[in-house]
Amino acid sequence: MTDFSSHxxxxxxxxxxxxVYPRSFADADGDGLGDLRGVTDRxxxxxxxxxxxxxxxxxxxxxxxxxxxxxxxxxxVDPRLGTLADFDALAAEAHRLGLKVxxxxxxxxxxxxHVWFQEALAAGPGSPARDRYVFRDGRGPSGELPPTDWQxxxxxxxWQRVPDGQWYLHLFTREQxxxxxxxxxxxxxxxxxxxxWSDRGVDGFRVDVAHALAKDLADPLRDLGDPELSGEQxxxxxxxxxxxxxxxxxxxxxxxxWRRVLDSYTPPRTAVAEAWVPxxxxxxxxxxxxxxxxxxxxxxQASWNAEQIRAVIADSLATARAVGASATWVxxxxxxxxxxxxxxxxxxxxxxxxxxxxxxAPHVDEPAGLRRARAATLLMLALPGSSYVYQGEELGLxxxxxxxxxxxxxPLWEQTGRASKGRDGCRVPLPWTTTGPSYxxxxxxxxxxxxxxxxxxxxxxxxxxxxxxxxxxxxxxxxRRKLLEGEELTWALETPPGVLSFARCDGWRCVTNLSxxxxxxxxxxxxxxxxxxxxxxxxxxxxxxxxx
Numbered sequence: 001m002t003d004f005s006s007h008x009x010x011x012x013x014x015x016x017x018x019x020v021y022p023r024s025f026a027d028a029d030g031d032g033l034g035d036l037r038g039v040t041d042r043x044x045x046x047x048x049x050x051x052x053x054x055x056x057x058x059x060x061x062x063x064x065x066x067x068x069x070x071x072x073x074x075x076x077v078d079p080r081l082g083t084l085a086d087f088d089a090l091a092a093e094a095h096r097l098g099l100k101v102x103x104x105x106x107x108x109x110x111x112x113x114h115v116w117f118q119e120a121l122a123a124g125p126g127s128p129a130r131d132r133y134v135f136r137d138g139r140g141p142s143g144e145l146p147p148t149d150w151q152x153x154x155x156x157x158x159w160q161r162v163p164d165g166q167w168y169l170h171l172f173t174r175e176q177x178x179x180x181x182x183x184x185x186x187x188x189x190x191x192x193x194x195x196x197w198s199d200r201g202v203d204g205f206r207v208d209v210a211h212a213l214a215k216d217l218a219d220p221l222r223d224l225g226d227p228e229l230s231g232e233q234x235x236x237x238x239x240x241x242x243x244x245x246x247x248x249x250x251x252x253x254x255x256x257x258w259r260r261v262l263d264s265y266t267p268p269r270t271a272v273a274e275a276w277v278p279x280x281x282x283x284x285x286x287x288x289x290x291x292x293x294x295x296x297x298x299x300x301q302a303s304w305n306a307e308q309i310r311a312v313i314a315d316s317l318a319t320a321r322a323v324g325a326s327a328t329w330v331x332x333x334x335x336x337x338x339x340x341x342x343x344x345x346x347x348x349x350x351x352x353x354x355x356x357x358x359x360x361a362p363h364v365d366e367p368a369g370l371r372r373a374r375a376a377t378l379l380m381l382a383l384p385g386s387s388y389v390y391q392g393e394e395l396g397l398x399x400x401x402x403x404x405x406x407x408x409x410x411p412l413w414e415q416t417g418r419a420s421k422g423r424d425g426c427r428v429p430l431p432w433t434t435t436g437p438s439y440x441x442x443x444x445x446x447x448x449x450x451x452x453x454x455x456x457x458x459x460x461x462x463x464x465x466x467x468x469x470x471x472x473x474x475x476x477x478x479x480r481r482k483l484l485e486g487e488e489l490t491w492a493l494e495t496p497p498g499v500l501s502f503a504r505c506d507g508w509r510c511v512t513n514l515s516x517x518x519x520x521x522x523x524x525x526x527x528x529x530x531x532x533x534x535x536x537x538x539x540x541x542x543x544x545x546x547x548x
Contacts, residue, residue, distance in 0.1 A: 009267040012204065012292060012386060013326040014484055015052040016477060017102060019390045021334050022059045022081055023068065024429040027442025034429060036082035038442070040090040042432075043097055045459065049394060049470075050477030053100035055206050057334060059087070062111055065175035066411055067334070067427070069104075069208060070111040074193045084200075091201045100203035102270075107190055108209040109176040117177050125166050132186055133177050134169035134217060143167075149223045150245065151230035154415035158230070171212060171245065173411050181213045181254060194261045198269050205262075210273035210285055210294070214251035216244040232276040240281055247277045255290040272328065272386075279319045286325035293386065296320075296328045300336060303347045304372060304542075306498045306514045310491070313383060317489070320385065326487060327385030331376055332393050338426050340366075340373035341399035355421040359401025370396045371542045374472055374530035375512055378544035379500065381476050382510035384487040389473075392430050395457045396469035400425045400450075407449055424448055431458035467532075475528055479546065483508045492522070499539075512544040524548055 026038030036059060046054055058068035061078045068078075077083055091101050110117055116132050123129035125137075136147040138161065146159035147167055152174075159167040160174040169178045179186050194205070211232075216222070222244060224230055229237065232246060241249040255273075262269040273285035273294040285294040298312045320327040331339040337351050344364045345354060354361065373396060380387050403424055405413070410422025429447065431454040432440030439454050455461065462468035485506035492501035498515025501522065508527070513519050518538035524547035526533070531543040539545055 007267075011052065011100065011267075012270040012272075014384065014386060014487065015100070016050070016381070016387045016389060016480070017053045017055050018046055018049070018051040019055045019057065019333060019388060021057045021391060021427055023447065024427050024441075025391055026430070026432070027438070027444075027446070030443035031080070032438075032442060032444050032447045033080055034441070034447075035080070036077065036086040036090050040086070040093050043090075043093055043099065046099060047097040049474055050481065051099070051389065053102055053203065054094060055102040055388070056104060058104045058106060061113075063113060063175065064409070065111070065173050067409070067423075069106050070109075070113075070173065070176045071106050072111040072113040073115075074105075074190075075196045088200060095201065101201065102204040102206055102272075103197055103202050104208060105190075105193070105205045106208040107179070107181075108212045109170065109172060109178045112175045112177055120168075121162060124164055130166075132180055132183050134180050134215070135166050136169075136221065138165070138167050148221045148244075149225070149227065149230075151227050152415070153231070154412055155417070155420075156415070169215075171209075173415060178215075179213075180217070181215070181251075182217060187254070187257065191257070191261050194258060194269070198262070198265050202269065204270035204272070207271055207273050207291060210255075210291070211247040211251060211275040211277050212245055213254055214248040216248065235277050235281070247275070247281055252284060252287075252290060255285065258291070259289050279315055280322075283319040283323045283325065286320065287323045288325075293325055293328050295330060295388070297330060299380065300330045300332070300339070304343050304376075304514055305347075306500050306512075309379075309514070310500055314491075317384065327383065328388060329380045329383055329385060330388045330390075331373075331380060332390040332426065333388070334390065334427055335423055336426065337401075338390075338393065338397055338399040339376060340369045340393070340396055341401065343372040343376060344369040352420050355399075355401050355425060357401075359399070364398070364401075366398055368542070369398060370469065371531055374469060375514075375542050375544040377473070378476055378528070378530045378546065379510060379512045381480050382502075382504070382508075382544075382546060384489055384504075390426075394470055394473040395431070395459065395462060397430075397454075397457055400428045400448075402451075403428070403448065409448065428454075431455060433460045434458050472528075472530065476546075479527055483546075483548075496520075507548065509547045510544065511539060511547065513539045513541055516541050521545060522547065 023034045025034045026042045027034050028037035059081045061072040062068045062070050094101050119129040137143050139145040143165050146157045150158040152158040153172050158171050161167050170176050271291040273291045275282050275285050275294050282294045285291050296316045302309050302312045316327045341364050408424050410424045412420045412422035429441040434455045438446040462470035488505045489502045495501045496519045500512045503509045518534040518540050521539050527546045527548050529545040534540045
């Protein structure tokens with residue numbers, strides 16, 4: 001049996017990590033916003049679920065220009081979410097319950113409210129304070145044009161002009177100025193941040209936009225010539241390592257430096273990179289002397305198609321194995337449409353257009369979506385490597401696609417001129433009880449409105465109910481701990497069309513039927529299935545079974 005204890009420095013290689021979006025998890029003080037004490041109060045839910053670690057999305061001081069990813073102070077807690085003492089209590093209780101703690105780190109940019117950026121604005125052009133960021137003079141007769149044609153992820157120019165005429169770089173919102181990672185003071189400050197949280201007992205870090213830190217800042221800055229090349233999709237069109245601000249070769253020296261800090265602890269602290277880059281390049285971030293792991297988003301992006309999913313699995317395992325890492329698997333997170341809805345959207349669906357239609361076009365069959373979500377989850381949990389579970393997916397929550405536009409908080413809504421509805425639909429606060437002003441989230445309402453149908457998905461509605469999605473997750477995670485051994489799988493040589501079947505090295509088998517007809521099961525005892533078997537004992541469509 002795999003050792004997930006603190007005595008094993010490799011506990012992360014096959015761990016199940018539960019992502020907590022603190023503002024939407026649980027509200028202890030009744031102000032409508034989730035907080036750290038709320039997370040602590042609900043930790044028994046995670047322990048009973050059977051996960052190995054929790055990952056806390058940003059809880060730092062922030063004006064929420066980008067859901068907390070605009071950080072004003074990397075070594076404190078947003079007062080609306082609690083205090084450092086609250087964090088310490090959370091970490092201590094998590095460890096008492098046998099849960100590791102991973103925190104989000106946002107090193108590409110700060111909030112414009114960060115003391116460094118305020119100093120930079122006050123100090124003026126040419127000052128040492130501005131060197132911590134990327135300030136440049138504009139183009140044109142009076143410097144009225146941006147320094148380059150680089151585009152923001154949220155739309156429009158990646159440059160913002162300040163009153164003295166200079167421009168600063170922001171690959172995300174204008175409230176998120178990019179740091180200059182060529183500056184030693186920036187590097188040393190993040191070493192301090194790594195130590196600060198590691199000293200408080202944090203077991204690991206999730207590194208936001210890990211591929212964007214290193215930039216080609218040689219003067220003159222170069223245009224891309226094509227606005228489309230500013231996005232991450234450009235990485236498949238440019239020679240590796242040559243994009244001016246994404247996935248440059250120099251970024252890896254930063255993470256080798258971090259690894260020396262992380263390895264100074266016993267056990268070493270782990271890290272996982274969020275790097276939206278092609279597979280072979282992404283694996284470089286997961287080398288033993290860098291961040292251990294990198295998120296694999298191909299599984300999340302795959303259509304409900306057996307051949308495509310098998311290819312994604314095989315490629316992901318191979319690229320991770322090539323650098324000595326373990327694979328990572330993700331189906332939902334705080335940035336994407338929840339998979340209970342997404343998996344029912346026809347291939348090629350414009351998900352933003354679907355959200356703008358309030359989920360009406362195309363219509364998503366909610367029970368069918370949940371059936372596929374359960375099957376995809378059981379398949380994911382059988383794979384070698386780490387699985388990352390997003391809060392609420394253990395309840396089968398669908399995307400809340402019909403949020404009224406007047407309640408939207410995601411900056412994408414305004415930044416895109418209201419052309420993109422954004423990510424709020426996957427961030428709606430969790431339902432814990434079947435009644436109450438916020439279904440048990442807190443004593444008052446919730447910062448995003450919960451739909452009435454959340455009541456039937458609540459923890460209270462599913463706890464102890466045979467066949468519920470919550471009980472499926474609990475059973476699957478309990479079995480996974482008992483069965484998991486090694487990091488290999490063997491594909492079945494012959495399977496019916498639309499079926500995935502593989503054996504793990506310790507003898508248990510996972511079979512997923514992605515076709516629209518029942519299929520025979522291989523010999524063995526059925527340990528668990530994501531949906532009831534067909535009447536003749538065959539595996540029903542959109543169903544996964546584990547066999548011994």
